[in-house]
Amino acid sequence: MHVLATVTIVATAAVAVTTVPTDTRSTIAERVTKLTRGSSWKRVASVRISFRTYHPQGMVKIGRTLFVSSVEVKVPTKLLPRPVGDYDRDAGDGVGHLFKIDMAGNLIADLRLGEGTIYHPGGIDYDGKHVWVSVAEYRPNSRSIVYRVDPEAMKATEMFRFADHIGAIIHNTDDNTLHGVSWGSRRFYRWTLGNDGRVTNADVPPETLRTLNTSHYLDYQDCKYLGGRLMVCTGVAEMRQRPDVAPFRLGGIDLVNLEDGRPVHQVPVLLWTAGGMDMTHNPVWIEPSATGLRGYFMPEDDKSTLYIYDVEAK
DSSP: EEEEOOOOOOOOOOOOOOOOOOHHHHHHHHHHOOOOOTOOEEEEEEOOOOSOOEEEEEEEEEEEEEEEEEEEEEEEEOEEEEEEEEEEEEHHHHHEEEEETTTSEEEEEEEEOTTTTEEEEEEEEESOOOOEEEEESSSOOOEEEEEEOOOOEEEEEEEEEEESOOOOEEETTTTTTTEEEGGGOEEEOOOOOOTOBBBSSTTTEEEOEEOOOOSOOOOOHHHHHHHTTEEEEEEEEEOOOSSSSSEEEEEEEEEEEEETTEEEEEEEEEEEEEEBBBBTTEEEEEEOSSEEEEEEEEEOOOSSSEEEEEEEEO
């Protein structure tokens, strides 16, 4: 394993690493199953993020601190005249970030992740000790590096490399396995961890590990492990009537069984920003509230706002 420690500390702040209680995670799973299309989400706060966020991807909340992955695109990818091997576009150029943010929207630290053409972080997970982040090339059918990050020290350890674009990663702490979703979440992957914390099947050909996603409702952007071999994923479906018309974006939440990759419960989230961006477009964190669930959303690029909503789960 290799340690990557390119981090900019903007302010001094300690984060107490806390284990996520199993009952809290199971509560989230139970309450997600009670959400319907008619569930009423009520905004309780909106916090302007005080720095440029680029293109946010994943979010976890530890105590009163947020960790948000983001891709800074310096040179956008371009479609190729014709596919070259598995690639339909070039690699572009950019920088991967994991931001550490206080609840007032201020930047605490910026950890840079990736190398070369591997600069696109995806959805992230927190297992009670580490934040898990996958960083990939910004194109499908490509390559990824999976990191384990110490959230207090903001130090990243490279865990393994894989020959596909991994757009989100979660740690199943019950089975001690990692699960990833590909570009657009069309493929699911499962990796096993040994007693030493190392991945035991990283060198297995991807086609022998993958399972196809049988649901085509959402492209998952951010996923979290909830215990009981369930993960909660948020994302978006974009629909166009014509190529020259702006897409309609519908966000949603899926509760997914990791044993077979099938959704247990699916529900749209009928929330949009003033500019028409669906709330679940990119980073999402969900936690229990007094009467249901509280959602933290950061859908917009560059000049982001953290939107906080409560929803009853009866």
